[in-house]
Amino acid sequence: MTVDVTSSGATRLLRLSNGAVNALSVGNGFVGEIAAALNEALADVECKAIVMTGAGKMFCGGADITDFDGDPRALEALRNLLLAVEDASKPVIMAIHGVALGGGLELTLAGHYRVAQAGARLGVPEVTLGLLPGAGGTQRLPRLIGAGPALDMMLSGKPVAADKAQTLGLVDRLVEGDVVAAALEWAAEVPPTRRTGALPVPADRDEAVAAHRAKLRKGLNPAPAKIIQCVEALSDDLAAGLALEGALFGELMQTEASRGLRHAFFGERTVARIPGLSRDVTPRDIRSVGVIGGGLMGTGITLALLNADLPVIMVELREEALAKAGETIRKTIQRDVDKGRIDQAKADARIAAFTPATSLDALADIDLVIEAVFEDMGVKQQVFTALDAITRPDAILASNTSTLDVDAIAALTKDPSRVVGLHFFSPANIMRLLEVVRGRETAPDVLATAMAFGKRVGKVGVVSGVCDGFIGNRMFEEYLRQTWFMLEEGALPQQIDGALERWGMAMGPCRTMDLAGQDIGWAIRKRRAVEQPDRPYSGVIDRICELGRFGQKTGKGIYAYPDGRTAEPDPEITKLIEDYSAEIALERREISDEEIVGRCLLALINEGARIVGEGIAYRPVDVDMIYLHGYGFGRERGGPMFQGDVIGLPALLERLRTHAQGRNGWAWTPAPLVEELAAKGGNFQDLNS
Numbered sequence: 001m002t003v004d005v006t007s008s009g010a011t012r013l014l015r016l017s018n019g020a021v022n023a024l025s026v027g028n029g030f031v032g033e034i035a036a037a038l039n040e041a042l043a044d045v046e047c048k049a050i051v052m053t054g055a056g057k058m059f060c061g062g063a064d065i066t067d068f069d070g071d072p073r074a075l076e077a078l079r080n081l082l083l084a085v086e087d088a089s090k091p092v093i094m095a096i097h098g099v100a101l102g103g104g105l106e107l108t109l110a111g112h113y114r115v116a117q118a119g120a121r122l123g124v125p126e127v128t129l130g131l132l133p134g135a136g137g138t139q140r141l142p143r144l145i146g147a148g149p150a151l152d153m154m155l156s157g158k159p160v161a162a163d164k165a166q167t168l169g170l171v172d173r174l175v176e177g178d179v180v181a182a183a184l185e186w187a188a189e190v191p192p193t194r195r196t197g198a199l200p201v202p203a204d205r206d207e208a209v210a211a212h213r214a215k216l217r218k219g220l221n222p223a224p225a226k227i228i229q230c231v232e233a234l235s236d237d238l239a240a241g242l243a244l245e246g247a248l249f250g251e252l253m254q255t256e257a258s259r260g261l262r263h264a265f266f267g268e269r270t271v272a273r274i275p276g277l278s279r280d281v282t283p284r285d286i287r288s289v290g291v292i293g294g295g296l297m298g299t300g301i302t303l304a305l306l307n308a309d310l311p312v313i314m315v316e317l318r319e320e321a322l323a324k325a326g327e328t329i330r331k332t333i334q335r336d337v338d339k340g341r342i343d344q345a346k347a348d349a350r351i352a353a354f355t356p357a358t359s360l361d362a363l364a365d366i367d368l369v370i371e372a373v374f375e376d377m378g379v380k381q382q383v384f385t386a387l388d389a390i391t392r393p394d395a396i397l398a399s400n401t402s403t404l405d406v407d408a409i410a411a412l413t414k415d416p417s418r419v420v421g422l423h424f425f426s427p428a429n430i431m432r433l434l435e436v437v438r439g440r441e442t443a444p445d446v447l448a449t450a451m452a453f454g455k456r457v458g459k460v461g462v463v464s465g466v467c468d469g470f471i472g473n474r475m476f477e478e479y480l481r482q483t484w485f486m487l488e489e490g491a492l493p494q495q496i497d498g499a500l501e502r503w504g505m506a507m508g509p510c511r512t513m514d515l516a517g518q519d520i521g522w523a524i525r526k527r528r529a530v531e532q533p534d535r536p537y538s539g540v541i542d543r544i545c546e547l548g549r550f551g552q553k554t555g556k557g558i559y560a561y562p563d564g565r566t567a568e569p570d571p572e573i574t575k576l577i578e579d580y581s582a583e584i585a586l587e588r589r590e591i592s593d594e595e596i597v598g599r600c601l602l603a604l605i606n607e608g609a610r611i612v613g614e615g616i617a618y619r620p621v622d623v624d625m626i627y628l629h630g631y632g633f634g635r636e637r638g639g640p641m642f643q644g645d646v647i648g649l650p651a652l653l654e655r656l657r658t659h660a661q662g663r664n665g666w667a668w669t670p671a672p673l674v675e676e677l678a679a680k681g682g683n684f685q686d687l688n689s
């Protein structure tokens with residue numbers, strides 16, 4: 001952390017350097033250092049102008065997000081720094097390269113002039129953290145570029161490219177080359193000082209506020225409404241606007257939604273760190289990939305890889321299935337052109353990078369093979385035994401299995417250290433989660449390669465140990481168990497789905513299973529009935545399956561799908577459920593939304609804690625990222641384990657114990673980790689570092 005100060009003629013150059021993104025940290029004293037360097041420059045009679053820039057890859061990634069866990073009042077230091085910059089008696093020119101985001105962009109707004117390097121990106125992403133631009137952004141940005149464009153930027157959180165920023169009036173000069181040299185050259189002219197905060201209230205304020213308020217969607221994130229409120233409050237009294245903005249920022253930073261979103265931001269970065277893996281371990285270079293299986297999963301995986309500009313050989317023994325997969329791939333890529341996402345040349349290149357093949361021999365010289373064949377150990381055995389003989393000894397062999405034992409699969413090969421699980425989620429070209437399953441023998445560099453590969457193809461990779469269902473599906477089984485129990489006890493599917501969707505799940509469990517195919521769950525329950533006779537399910541869901549109602553694909557499941565897509569409550573199912581309760585002599589009772597959410601969530605948290613306790617997941621946050629990116633768990637809710645901390649470990653244990661006294665109490669035995677943390681006053685977050 002340092003402010004590197006140099007002089008160039010009568011100009012002082014302040015180069016900000018703090019960690020990877022030059023975050024404007026109050027907590028570590030960096031903001032204080034900048035203020036001191038500024039004051040010195042202002043006090044120096046020889047100094048006529050000031051240029052500020054960032055060290056390394058970027059200007060600045062914003063205020064330090066970790067500061068928001070502390071006292072909101074501490075952030076005044078940052079706001080005061082920006083006021084000092086704006087009020088400076090000497091021109092302050094901001095030289096922007098890489099990115100200027102959040103507080104970083106707000107710092108440039110407080111400056112008098114902005115020079116940006118072509119390719120730089122400028123934005124106010126605070127909304128994605130459940131916050132508003134709280135260092136003057138809501139007051140200065142609309143003054144500079146108009147309320148409409150400012151609201152677009154603040155509500156979307158999306159950065160704009162430097163050339164667009166210039167068109168908007170956010171950037172004064174755009175340069176191709178050395179941005180600092182350009183800023184210094186300008187500073188030598190000593191242009192007059194100029195204050196964004198002194199600009200008049202933009203003429204489009206009322207219109208823009210009304211338009212954006214009308215578009216505001218109800219959701220868990222409280223920030224958008226507050227951003228609009230700040231813009232509405234724009235007046236000639238800058239100080240009043242800043243005070244309101246500061247107060248609302250302080251409120252937002254303490255909301256559960258903002259804490260959840262910040263947890264997600266850091267979580268996505270934490271999961272990439274593999275405990276115990278030395279930094280010296282270099283991932284292998286993956287330049288070609290083979291995908292085995294042309295079904296739904298194999299096709300989705302192939303698309304995901306082609307979209308990341310990787311060449312793929314797809315092996316599918318059935319010619320007809322191979323042709324169908326090829327057709328789907330071509331159509332999906334072409335659709336991206338129609339939607340303006342890519343140009344035709346890019347699409348042609350991606351389609352050309354796809355090679356269909358009907359023999360595994362085509363994989364002889366490939367770097368990574370991903371098997372996505374039928375979920376049956378016998379079939380996998382044939383594939384892996386063949387791959388062992390055909391592929392190069394340094395090729396990585398991955399299985400997309402979602403249920404089978406990766407160690408048993410690895411044991412089919414002569415070198416199990418090159419085997420790893422890569423569990424994609426369907427549709428694999430869209431879902432961001434990749435469960436990377438480390439087998440007992442998986443080599444460290446193979447694991448590192450799998451994680452780097454996941455990043456390359458735009459996925460959030462999370463490592464899981466080997467267990468039935470790995471992390472995500474093992475927890476989901478407990479979530480579903482409670483769902484089916486609640487159906488027989490008195491709830492209806494639409495009530496369960498509605499309660500959970502209002503709470504923050506993208507899709508309730510009944511609709512999710514209708515979409516995934518009820519036959520999959522049925523097959524697992526049949527297996528469980530043999531393996532775990534002491535852990536029964538409600539039979540009500542099997543009754544639905546017995547009718548051949550496997551969900552959307554069969555036109556009917558728990559819901560009816562009259563148009564093939566839209567789930568509609570079905571009176572036939574209501575009757576089936578009520579009859580089932582009567583058959584097992586259970587008097588149906590009113591089940592509140594609170595109970596629905598509470599039981600489903602508790603089931604996830606308790607199993608998640610078991611998984612962390614067993615070392616299957618490295619940290620609670622790994623579990624959370626799996627739920628956010630693979631199961632539609634609301635980002636503002638942070639994830640199941642984050643919610644465990646929101647409830648608090650003692651209260652969590654208490655709830656588990658209460659449920660354990662009730663019906664099907666066996667399902668609620670507290671995970672040892674919950675007992676341990678509750679006893680010592682700890683929480684899940686403590687285990688994340």
Ligand code: 3H9
Pocket residue numbers: 020021023060061062063064065066075078099101102103104106125126129131132133134135137249266269270
């Ligand atoms: C704000 O500014 C509020 C103000 O309006 C008001 C205040 C009063 N703080 O992403 P990377 C860490 S809110 C702390 O891998 P890249 C990150 O965790 C902020 N830490 O790099 C990681 O740590 P580790 C508004 C931060 O090159 C390391 O830096 N700004 C921050 O792929 C490298 O990060 C934003 O929302 C931060 N602000 O991408 C922008 N940013 O190595 C958030 C990053 O230990 N940041 N870290 O895992 C980003 O979008 C990307 O980090 C960025 C660089 C594009 C800048």
